[in-house]
Amino acid sequence: MRYIIFSLVVLMCSGQLAARGTYQTPQDFLAEVFAQQVPKPQKLWIVKDLKQQVKKILGHRLGSLRLRYWREDQKTVWILEEVGKEEVITVGVVVDDNKIEQLKVLIFRESRGWEVRHAFFTDQFKQATLQDNLKLDRSIDGISGATLSVRALRKLARLALLFHQHVVK
Amino acid sequence: MFMKPSILATAIATCLVAQSASAASPTNEEMWELIKKQQQQIEALKNRLNVTDEKVEVTEQKVEATGEMLEERSGSASSSWVERTRIGGYGELKYHNWSNQKEGGSDKKDMDSHRFVLFFSHQFNDRIRFFSEFELEHGLSKDTDDGSGPGEVELEQMYVDFDLNENHTARAGVFLMPIGFLNETHEPNTFYGVDRSPVEKNIIPTTWWEGGAGAHGELMPGLNYDVSLTSGLKVPTSGSNAFLIRKGRQKVAKATAEAPAFTGALSWTGIAGLELGGAIQYQSDLTQSANDNEVSALLLEAHASWQSGPFGLKALYARWDLDSDDAKAIGRDEQMGWYIEPSYKISVGEHNLGFFARYALWDNEAGNSASTEYKQVNVGVNYWPHEDVVLKFDYQNQSSPDGKNEYDGFNLGFGYQF
Numbered sequence: 105m106r107y108i109i110f111s112l113v114v115l116m117c118s119g120q121l122a123a124r125g126t127y128q129t130p131q132d133f134l135a136e137v138f139a140q141q142v143p144k145p146q147k148l149w150i151v152k153d154l155k156q157q158v159k160k161i162l163g164h165r166l167g168s169l170r171l172r173y174w175r176e177d178q179k180t181v182w183i184l185e186e187v188g189k190e191e192v193i194t195v196g197v198v199v200d201d202n203k204i205e206q207l208k209v210l211i212f213r214e215s216r217g218w219e220v221r222h223a224f225f226t227d228q229f230k231q232a233t234l235q236d237n238l239k240l241d242r243s244i245d246g247i248s249g250a251t252l253s254v255r256a257l258r259k260l261a262r263l264a265l266l267f268h269q270h271v272v273k
Numbered sequence: 274m275f276m277k278p279s280i281l282a283t284a285i286a287t288c289l290v291a292q293s294a295s296a297a298s299p300t301n302e303e304m305w306e307l308i309k310k311q312q313q314q315i316e317a318l319k320n321r322l323n324v325t326d327e328k329v330e331v332t333e334q335k336v337e338a339t340g341e342m343l344e345e346r347s348g349s350a351s352s353s354w355v356e357r358t359r360i361g362g363y364g365e366l367k368y369h370n371w372s373n374q375k376e377g378g379s380d381k382k383d384m385d386s387h388r389f390v391l392f393f394s395h396q397f398n399d400r401i402r403f404f405s406e407f408e409l410e411h412g413l414s415k416d417t418d419d420g421s422g423p424g425e426v427e428l429e430q431m432y433v434d435f436d437l438n439e440n441h442t443a444r445a446g447v448f449l450m451p452i453g454f455l456n457e458t459h460e461p462n463t464f465y466g467v468d469r470s471p472v473e474k475n476i477i478p479t480t481w482w483e484g485g486a487g488a489h490g491e492l493m494p495g496l497n498y499d500v501s502l503t504s505g506l507k508v509p510t511s512g513s514n515a516f517l518i519r520k521g522r523q524k525v526a527k528a529t530a531e532a533p534a535f536t537g538a539l540s541w542t543g544i545a546g547l548e549l550g551g552a553i554q555y556q557s558d559l560t561q562s563a564n565d566n567e568v569s570a571l572l573l574e575a576h577a578s579w580q581s582g583p584f585g586l587k588a589l590y591a592r593w594d595l596d597s598d599d600a601k602a603i604g605r606d607e608q609m610g611w612y613i614e615p616s617y618k619i620s621v622g623e624h625n626l627g628f629f630a631r632y633a634l635w636d637n638e639a640g641n642s643a644s645t646e647y648k649q650v651n652v653g654v655n656y657w658p659h660e661d662v663v664l665k666f667d668y669q670n671q672s673s674p675d676g677k678n679e680y681d682g683f684n685l686g687f688g689y690q691f
Contacts, residue, residue: 125439147340170340190359190394215402215434215442222494225545237622243582245546249458255660 118233119134124218126211130183133196133210134174137181145172148271160239161262164185171267178272182264188253194259197264204232207261217250220257226236229257234265304623308579348638361392363690367468371682374671386412399436426582427524428647429482441490445499447525448487449498449536452552452574453477455657461688463664465616465629466651468684470608472635476591477574478519483534495543505534507561508568515570516605518593519635521559532558532567559595568597585616585629592639601640610635625657628665648672653684662689 117182134142149170150158158166167185174181179200185192191213198206207229211223219225225247233241246254280375297309365388368432371381387410394404411424411635432446449457455469464470487501505519507529514520523529533556540550552574556560558567576589592609600606612633619626636646653667673679 124436124442169343190361191396215404218491219495219497219542222543224495224543228545239620245580245582247542247545248454248548248550248578249540249542249578251458251463 124212124215125207127221128196128208128210130194130196130210133183133208134181137198137206138174140174142237143176144176145174146237146271147172148267154266154270157238158263160192161266162259173267174272175255175271180264180268180271182267183210184263186256186260187215187255190214193220193253193256193260195260195263199264202233202265202268204229204261204265205258206230207264211259212253214253217247217253219247219250220253225254226257229261232265234262234269238262238266240265286653306485356442357396359392359394361394361691362390363460363462363688364389365686365688368685369682370684371669372537374679374681375673375677381680381682391512401433401435403433404430405432429480437488437490441488442655443486443488445486446502447482447484450481450483450503450536450552450554451489451501451592452476452481452536452554452572453479454576454578454587455479456481460690461665461686462655462657462661462690465614465627465655465665466631466653466667466684467665467686470589470612470614470633471543471647471649472589472591472612472633475519475635475637476593476608477572478522478612481522482525483520484525484528487531487536495541497540497542499536499538503534503536504528505532505556505561506570508559509600510560510562510566510568516559516595516597516600518608529561531561531563532556537538546580548578548651550577555609559597568595568610570595574662583618585614585618586615587616588612604638604641604643604645607640608637609639623659625655625660627657629653629655645674647677661691 110183126239134170147170148154150166150168155165171182171184179198182197182199183194184197185194187193192211193209193213196206196208196210198203207226212218212221228242228244229240235241240258244254244258283588292443296499340413350527366385367387368384369381373380389412390406390407390408392404392406394402396402404428408427408429409424410427413422414424414426415422428447431446432444432447432448435443437443451457453473455464455473456477459469459480468474469479475584483501483503485501485503487499487503489497489499491497504523504525507523508514508518508521509514510516515666533569534554535556536552536554538552540548542548552572556570559570560568561565571594573594574589574591576587578587579585588611590609590611592607595601595606595608597606610633612631614629614631616627616629618628631649631651633649633651634646638645649669649671651667651669653665655662658664663686665688666683670681671679
């Protein structure tokens with residue numbers, strides 16, 4: 105019993121990636137993606153048909169009229185947010201050639217479900233594309249106890265692919 | 274000398290054409306005036322174009338300013354009380370149509386608004402937050418002398434979380450025990466079947482909450498823990514319900530707290546779609562007695578779930594061991610159960626349809642040699658017209674011990690969460 109308690113304390117004190125909090129700021133994420141040469145942000149206005157498509161994916165309207173995004177050639181980068189169970193999850197998505205190159209949880213504020221930030225989960229989104237029905241081309245295996253966080257990330261992946269289609273024609 | 278008429282006509286026509294041609298050709302002065310007029314028109318158009326360009330630029334600036342203002346407003350709202358307070362909930366309505374397979378036994382057909390639940394939560398600051406769950410069961414709660422009445426009003430959760438650091442959180446208040454699949458997560462759209470698993474209901478016993486303090490967090494990527502020191506169960510020691518685990522739930526309602534309960538749980542979710550978990554609870558006296566007749570009890574629980582594409586599989590085992598001669602005498606010194614549940618879920622447009630089967634076995638008198646276990650098979654379907662709304666149907670076939678009711682039949686259910 106003492107050994108178990110000691111092991112638990114050591115593990116609790118060990119320095120490793122935080123469960124809840126800011127894993128990487130959006131600014132650092134952009135700097136990493138663009139190798140420190142971050143382009144000037146552009147703006148995408150969420151109007152007309154795009155507005156309806158966003159509502160279809162999220163189940164509600166987007167909280168803003170326009171979105172900033174960063175573009176280099178055919179690659180776009182999006183910093184998006186969606187509520188998991190109660191709090192907003194901030195995600196960075198890199199899209200290239202209409203496929204997700206990278207999806208990363210940047211800030212996680214929920215009190216549970218933080219497992220979604222790990223590569224074993226987010227790697228499922230690599231190379232994902234958007235189908236005509238606005239769904240991903242693949243099934244994403246969930247994490248028990250993190251259903252709503254998983255759902256939020258799926259929606260943000262679809263949004264990023266949709267937005268990419270609108271700006272890279 | 275007379276000219277021929279045709280020649281005369283031609284001559285006259287030629288003169289007229291010559292005169293006409295001479296009249297259409299502008300003079301140099303006229304050309305110059307025309308050019309000057311056209312130049313004036315061009316200048317006027319250029320001026321108008323410049324004015325339009327200026328207007329477009331001003332409009333763009335106004336649109337940009339409006340966009341920035343709206344973004345600032347939506348950003349500042351995040352600090353308001355409203356933005357930091359959330360309301361949620363879930364509910365479920367059930368219809369049971371059961372035939373009692375035991376001779377002389379009564380059938381059970383009922384329609385029950387089983388649960389109406391509201392969640393209230395509030396974020397005090399970045400590190401401290403409050404969560405609560407308020408529940409009405411069975412649609413009606415009456416205050417009667419004999420305690421009869423179909424329903425209950427319950428405070429199922431009321432706790433505050435304190436983030437110790439980014440990996441670990443302390444908790445104080447009333448909270449759900451981190452045991453099994455359903456005890457912490459039981460909104461109707463999250464599980465198959467109209468009724469919750471009878472193993473978790475009768476053995477764990479879901480839904481089970483206690484008051485106290487604890488800590489939870491992540492030990493390493495994918496490995497989560499939860500430990501707590503809380504009030505405990507208080508099982509009756511006599512009568513037909515003696516030592517039955519489910520009858521020991523005090524619900525933190527003036528709960529006797531002679532003996533606390535120590536609970537620890539671990540879960541591993543290091544592979545997407547897979548969860549392996551388990552829990553242990555020790556209570557030095559399951560009867561909460563103030564005398565020396567203590568009944569120590571130990572709960573061991575293990576579960577696994579796997580999801581890959583449309584396929585899902587769940588399995589759970591739970592067992593209580595009670596250190597009591599009185600409990601042993603009636604076989605209730607050991608109470609156990611297990612179940613396995615495969616499922617298959619497909620998307621139909623925006624909707625989802627899931628099929629499941631479940632085999633469950635549980636025995637609240639497993640300590641004796643008599644055949645006292647229940648067995649139940651459920652097969653059914655969940656239909657989600659929206660991810661937070663579910664319609665359910667399942668058929669059950671039950672096998673029960675001698676002298677106990679045995680219900681076969683079907684169930685219909687409706688549920689939601691928000």
